[in-house]
Amino acid sequence: xxxxxxxxxxxxxxxxxxxxxxxxxxxxxxxxxxxxxxxxxxxxxxxxxxxxxxxxxxxxxxxxxxxxxxxxxxxxxxxxxxxxxxxxxxxxxxxxxxxxxxxxxxxxxxxxxxxxxxxxxxxxxxxxxxxxxxxxxxxxxxxxxxxxxxxxxxxxxxxxxxxxxxxxxxxxxxxxxxxxxxxxxxxxxxxxxxxxxxxxxxxxxxxxxxxxxxxxxxxxxxxxxxxxxxxxxxxxxxxxxxxxxxxxxxxxxxxxxxxxxxxxxxxxxxxxxxxxxxxxxxxxxxxxxxxxxxxxxxxxxxxxxxx
Numbered sequence: 460x461x462x463x464x465x466x467x468x469x470x471x472x473x474x475x476x477x478x479x480x481x482x483x484x485x486x487x488x489x490x491x492x493x494x495x496x497x498x499x500x501x502x503x504x505x506x507x508x509x510x511x512x513x514x515x516x517x518x519x520x521x522x523x524x525x526x527x528x529x530x531x532x533x534x535x536x537x538x539x540x541x542x543x544x545x546x547x548x549x550x551x552x553x554x555x556x557x558x559x560x561x562x563x564x565x566x567x568x569x570x571x572x573x574x575x576x577x578x579x580x581x582x583x584x585x586x587x588x589x590x591x592x593x594x595x596x597x598x599x600x601x602x603x604x605x606x607x608x609x610x611x612x613x614x615x616x617x618x619x620x621x622x623x624x625x626x627x628x629x630x631x632x633x634x635x636x637x638x639x640x641x642x643x644x645x646x647x648x649x650x651x652x653x654x655x656x657x658x659x660x661x662x663x664x665x666x667x668x669x670x671x672x673x674x675x676x677x678x679x680x681x682x683x684x685x686x687x688x689x690x691x692x693x694x695x696x697x698x699x700x701x702x703x704x705x706x707x708x709x710x711x712x713x714x715x716x717x718x719x720x721x722x723x724x725x726x727x728x729x730x731x732x733x734x735x736x737x738x739x740x741x742x743x744x745x746x747x748x749x750x751x752x753x754x755x756x757x758x759x760x761x762x763x764x765x766x
Contacts, residue, residue: 464752467748467751467752468748471744471745471747471748474744475740475741475744478737478740478741478744479526479527479530479737480523482733482736482737482740483522483523483526483733484519484523486729486732486733487519487522487729492509492515492539492727492729493506493509493510493515530737533546534546535549535730535733535734536730537730538728538730538731539726539727539728539729539730539731540723540726540728540731545730545731545733545734546734548719548731549716549719549731549734549735549738552714552715552716552718552719553715553716553738555625555713555714555715556704556708556713556715556716556717558625558631559625559631559634559635559638559704559707559708559713559715560700560701560704562631562635563634563635563638563639563642563700564642564696564700566635566639566643567638567639567642567643567646567696567700568646570639570643570647571642571643571644571645571646571647571650572646572647572650572689574590574593574594574643574647574650575590575594575646575647575648575649575650575651575652575653575654576650576651576654576682576685577590578590578591578647578651579650579651579652579653579654579655579658580654580677582655587651590647590651591647591648591651593644594643594644594647594648595644595648596644597640597641597643597644598641598644598645598648600640600641601706602637602638602641602703602706602707602710603706603710605636605637605640605641606633606634606637606706606707606710606711607710609633609636609637610622610633610710610711613633614633620632620633622711622712623711623712623713624711624712624713624714625713625714630711633711634707634708634710634711634713637703637707637710637711638700638703638704638707641703642696642700642703645692645696646689646692646696649688649689649692650685650689652688653685653686653688653689654681654682654685656685656688657680657681657682657684657685657688658681660680660681660684662680662684663676663680663681663684666679666680690750690753691750693746693750696746697742697743697746701716701717701739701742701743704716704717705717705720705721709721716735716738719731719735720732720735720736723735
């Protein structure tokens, strides 16, 4: 068990290192940061001073080693654009994003999983077909289109909800609906498949043969086994949530990480872009690590199969 946990953790650390290397070299190979920030009209003296100020006059491999050292100590440098510490710039945008992601995750799970389970328990009925139609529609509609559609209806036509910002609770309604619609659609379809498979398990069949009440069979036998399968997509859920936040925050002018990323890319602020991409990737790696460890705890068969 300990060896298995260490192997999972080591694999996550290797993935994090490879992600760090890919992000660093990919962003630095897109062009000379000094030329990008100062423009083509800058003279050689100004370019040399900028490179010396930000350590860009060193070989790329040496810059990478310095970056790794700073990454380990959580010193991510300073923004090219503002001169502020990158960590401070990121955290200022992170809290509004977290304020949006937490209620979105709650709404997603509260609607997505029960809808999938309900559809599975009424398989091939009109209820099942209706719920799956809604799921397919919710998944197929892009976030930016859903956001613009909600803005058009509830802000412009009806004037019920504010169109931008995050100062009141009313500002949260449309961004949460925009992000949760596609995420709940994914969970509902996956929960439906997982529940259908769980209802075919031998333990469920045995409980049915013993004459146990259907409600008891569902809650004590089928649903726990279905939840084990649903755990496998929890890690990916965070990634799609972050990706959706990038689009949604720009649609609704939400002052979060997604909006900061677009602004930083437009301004070629490489240190800020690096941190946002790394933080997003690291959160995915940590989420998947947590799901792998949780799966080992709740499913003894995984521990036995890896011994």
